[in-house]
Amino acid sequence: MPQLYDEHASKKATNLSINSDLLSKARALKINLSATLEHALKTELRKSERCNWLKNNKNAIIKLNELADKNGLFSDAYRSF
Template identity: 45%
Template sequence: MRRRSDQRVLKKATNLSTNSDLSEKTARLKAKISATREKALEEKFAESEAEQWQRENSNAIKAYNDAVAEHGCFAEKYKTF
């Protein structure tokens, strides 16, 4: 998955509270909380954008699927599989 945020943008400090058990486990794993949080946020934003795109294009998707159901796929008679 490609990173969606611009890596050239300056980082901004934020106040983050974390469950103490998770903090201890993170320390034992030597994981980077900031990097993990950024990745999780990027994935959440990508998921949200995909859902929004699907909602905005649902009529076109339905129309396309209906056309394929009625007329078949473009060049279907030429496929060899």
């Protein structure tokens, strides 16, 4: 799978707005906000990339499934289940 982003890129300070109660509770639990945000963004990026890939390849997937339904799979002769 291709790399989603450059994990070795430099860090960049960023300002953002967040619910004040959520922030104070996260700080009280010593949650690393930067690491948590990076993880959440990586998860969202992966989901978005997957969705885009499926959208871009939808027709090819349909055609391949139709071909397999019509002709079977090359491995059908070797199946033991």
